[in-house]
Amino acid sequence: xxxxxxxNPRTLSxxxxxxxxxxNNKVYGMAKLLENRVIWVVxxxxxxxxxxxxxxxxxxxxxVVSGRSVEKLEAVKTEIITEGGQAISLPLDIKDRKSVxxxxxxxxxxxxxxDGLVNSTSISDFGPLMSLDDDVWMDVLNSKLLGYVRTMRxxxxxxxxxxQGVIVNMSGRGGKQPTATHLPGGCANAxxxxxxxxxxxxYLPFGIRVNTVAPxxxxxxxxxxxxxxxxxxxxxxxxxxxRPGTPEDVAEATLWLLSDQSRxxxxxxxxxxxxxxxxx
Numbered sequence: 573x574x575x576x577x578x579x580n581p582r583t584l585s586x587x588x589x590x591x592x593x594x595x596n597n598k599v600y601g602m603a604k605l606l607e608n609r610v611i612w613v614v615x616x617x618x619x620x621x622x623x624x625x626x627x628x629x630x631x632x633x634x635x636v637v638s639g640r641s642v643e644k645l646e647a648v649k650t651e652i653i654t655e656g657g658q659a660i661s662l663p664l665d666i667k668d669r670k671s672v673x674x675x676x677x678x679x680x681x682x683x684x685x686x687d688g689l690v691n692s693t694s695i696s697d698f699g700p701l702m703s704l705d706d707d708v709w710m711d712v713l714n715s716k717l718l719g720y721v722r723t724m725r726x727x728x729x730x731x732x733x734x735x736q737g738v739i740v741n742m743s744g745r746g747g748k749q750p751t752a753t754h755l756p757g758g759c760a761n762a763x764x765x766x767x768x769x770x771x772x773x774x775y776l777p778f779g780i781r782v783n784t785v786a787p788x789x790x791x792x793x794x795x796x797x798x799x800x801x802x803x804x805x806x807x808x809x810x811x812x813x814x815r816p817g818t819p820e821d822v823a824e825a826t827l828w829l830l831s832d833q834s835r836x837x838x839x840x841x842x843x844x845x846x847x848x849x850x851x852x
Contacts, residue, residue, distance in 0.1 A: 604632030605831040610683045612636045612676075614666065614723050615692035617644035620742060620787065623819030624690050624826045629657030631827060633688070636679050638664045666693060666719035676726035685734065686727050688830045691720045692742045695757035704756060712756040717763045724771060728780070735779040740829045741768050742822070745788040745843065748851045761786070765841055772839035781838040783829045788845025791816040817846055 611628045615621035617639030629635045629652040637645050637659060645661040652659040662678060665671040679686055693716045697708045720741050731737030746754050747761030765784055772782035825844050828834050843849050 604630075605827065605833070606631040606633035606688070609633045609687035609830075610636065610679065610685050611688040611690065611830065612638065612679060612686055612723075612727070613690045613692065614638045614664070614719075615690075615694070615742070616648055616661075617641040618692060618694050619819045620694065620790065620822050621690070621692035622648045623823040624692060625659065626652060626655075626657075627820070627823035627827050628688075628690075628830060629659055630655070631831070632658075633830075634658040634660075634683065636675075637661045638675055640665065666722065667714050669722050669725075672719075672722040673726050676723070676730075680730055686730055686737070688738045688740070689723060689727050690740045690742075690826060690830070691723055693719050694742075695754075695760060697756055698753050700753060701755060709756050709759075712760050713763075716757070716760040717767065720764060720767065724782075728771075728775065731780050732775065732778040737778075737780045738830050739768075739771070739780065739782045740826050741782070741784050743768075743784050743786045743841070745786055745845050745849050747786060748841075749849050768841075769839045776838060781829075781834070783834070783837060783839070784841045785822060785825050785829065786841050786843045786845070786849075787822050788817055788843070788848040790822060791818055817844060 606628055609632075611633040613621050613625045613628070613635060616625045616635075616637035621637075621639065622644070625635045625637050625648055635652060635658065637648050638661070639645055640663065642661070642663050645663060649659040649661040662675045664675045676686070695712050695716055697704065697712055724739060727737065727739070741764055743761035743764040744757065745761075746758030747763075747765045750758045765786070768782050768784045775782065822844050825842050829837065829842065
């Protein structure tokens with residue numbers, strides 16, 4: 573078995589690595605978009621993060637899945653390995669800077685690099701303005717906006733030292749087109765959009781790309797919860813295409829941004845909403 577992590581590989585158990593066939597010191601098999609890359613997916617216990625983790629693993633990345641639910645992370649990791657991919661799970665508390673920093677350092681010690689970071693924190697607090705107290709607003713901002721700040725601070729020094737790296741953050745349609753019953757999440761998404769553009773500009777000289785994926789309503793347990801809580805929309809009316817969006821649609825856009833196919837794209841907000849956003 574040959575490790576795919578360069579001349580100074582870190583050792584993992586066989587459950588993390590698939591075998592790579594060599595003949596006359598050549599690797600055989602179809603080239604993959606993320607081969608030899610370590611991708612850290614934060615929020616992989618949710619539907620979008622899990623779909624991203626599975627998709628990037630299918631392109632030969634080693635995926636580190638993080639989030640709060642140990643059980644869900646283990647399920648995603650097991651699914652990836654069963655399909656022949658490479659994954660480990662490292663739970664964290666996105667609200668705790670030390671927890672985030674510790675996981676980032678563990679990844680760097682084990683693999684020596686973090687090539688890509690994906691942040692996919694979802695917000696499940698819905699309701700009219702007057703029904704949401706300060707604690708809800710602070711929790712949303714602490715989880716999403718500051719959570720993304722924490723993970724980016726944790727990876728940017730190592731990426732800067734290597735003069736390469738990609739960050740993809742999930743915001744949402746509400747960051748440009750507000751929904752009256754999802755204002756905390758919408759405000760957090762708008763802040764993420766601004767944050768990502770600023771960080772993209774600041775780290776362009778270091779060869780680091782930062783982009784944003786802004787999903788619309790996506791068929792998931794969270795969308796069902798939102799519709800039950802607010803009655804504000806249906807899956808059908810939320811999209812302009814003939815079907816609702818899926819986590820896999822979001823994963824495909826994220827994969828493209830992580831790969832060299834988007835090497836000239838940074839500071840962009842990519843909507844994945846079936847044309848449901850009416851603003852520019």
